[in-house]
Amino acid sequence: MTTAQVNSYRTGPDEKGLFGIYGGRFVAETLMPLILELEQAYKDAKADPSFQAELDSFLEHYVGRPSPLYYAERLTEHLGGAKIYFKRDELNHTGAHKINNVMGQILLARRMGKKRIIAETGAGQHGVATATACARFGLECIVYMGSVDIERQKPNVFRMKLLGAEVVPALSGSRTLKDALNEALRDWVANVEDTFYCIGTVAGPHPYPEMVRDFQSVIGIETKRQMLAREGRLPDTLVAAIGGGSNAMGLFHPFLDDKDVEIIGVEAAGLGLRTRKHAASITGGRPGILHGNRTYLLMDDDGQITEGHSISAGLDYPGIGPEHSWLHDMKRVQYVAATDKEALAAFQLCCRLEGIIPALEPSHALAHVMKIAPTKPKDHLMVMNMCGRGDKDIFTVADILGVKL
């Protein structure tokens, strides 16, 4: 594990898709030509101002960007410390940050002439976002979802179907997000000619971690601009929840070289890090290879992948984006964890104090804000990424609170 100083934390990945030792292209040979083609296509698109202009236009008029940077006044008063802002990505079309990345990838797929889009989904937010963009552009959409998750997230399954997507249950393994990803990869191997794989997080083989990060960076770029306009300076602390890590990377990346900005990623500690029932890949896992990249993973002593557990289906993944693994080793970002119980308390507090029903994913980030905000002075500026709204979670929460809907 290297901790050598670097001039910039924002130059990765290298030409092999590596962030330090993490990332890479660990895929079957069948997929290698596709990944190389995608890498080239993305490079070309990135260099083409008309691509960015088209994306910006859809982000503004279809997604509803920029999302507000909102001063959470009552929560700030309640916690009695840092001045807390929410980056309101839950106000995006489809209710989460996922659509930022999907718009980018779908426009790229169109540019590449691909007509069939496949995606994996856990909680269903990425699946809904992908189904939405495919409906908008008249593309065929197939979403793989673990059969366990299909059961837990019925409203999102119905949404995807309304939008014209086919939802295919992943019946193998643990039948959750990691298995949905396996199934999507199997589909891609079998349909290489016409299919574009729209990955929902900053993981997978190169160039996905870089590409998804770039598309999500709009969150951090806006936050920087908005905070400078509101407060005349950069924030002191950024906090975001991490499953695969795309909302967090989107917020963090534009700030990585601002050395005075403290950056904290919050993983799902589930029932607790000492139990095996958690989804904290960095705080409770170690480096390995899965789904095309080297990164921190949850696994047993023999290298077999274990299942993540979290109250939030969106954090319930046994891996994390490779750039996060690198930022952890470099100690640029601090990774902590919040339990199911802490997230649930934060969820309820946010509903009551701010009139915002957060998704269970950012409720984990909020749980950490509740721990640290009281220890900071009143002029300490803290931004939490409110990356999704909680409508999808009300059934889960009602269930835990013993309320029958």
Add this chain to the structure above:
Amino acid sequence: MTGRIERRFAELKQKGRAALVTFVTAGDPDYETSLKIIKGLPKAGADIIEFGMPFTDPMADGPAIQAAGLRALHAGQTMKKNLKLVREFRAGDKETPVVLMGYYNPIYVYGVDRFLRDAKSAGVDGLIVVDLPPEEDDELCLPAITADINFIRLATPTTDDQRAPTVFRNTSGFVYYVSVLGITGTKAPDLKSVEKNVNRLRKHTNLPIAVGFGVKTAAQARAIARSADGVVVGSALVSAIKDSLTKAGKPSSKTVKAVHSLVSDIARGVRS
């Protein structure tokens, strides 16, 4: 030094026939049964033996091989036991080449150097690691070559003339041509395109080419053996194991025999 794989292909070339390469998952349905299955494979007609190293997330495999891996893991299979199985097989058979096939993570976690050392001393001749394309050769391929273990690469219908030299650069032993786009054991190979692709790949390599993915019957094996140097049968054998299990998923008196008789049947196809 010529290895067992090279010797075996040379020997079969003299006999004028293709090799039958059989795949079973190590430890499926349990260690003891798996050992019995493997020990009897050469006599049933297998020329080269592939052991799958079970992994929870085999992204290039179809339902049959996925399920076999989980059966083995549930029965307690580990990397140490994979190697022990090879060692026990090798104690009774000095010539049949053994190839380990699987995914990188269990090897990475075991430790690359330790794995290569233990594999070599157990009698492993070659490795096929599905998620290590040439772009990741530094990880295991080059160390394996140094350790005198063949690193066998998969070539696929997407391996076009431009890509082929990259794929074959550090390949040794033989080339495993994946005859269909997709996962193991699902689609049947289109024989005409297999022949065309095998002949195309021969322009890029002098290594023997074995063809697999979706070969289930003696007739298919016979047809493929006409253009290829080897025929790989995997999912069909793994399915035969599954079909022979008791309702509780335990091996029955038929399990070992089911695999051996299918291998004999397909071997007749390859040899005819």
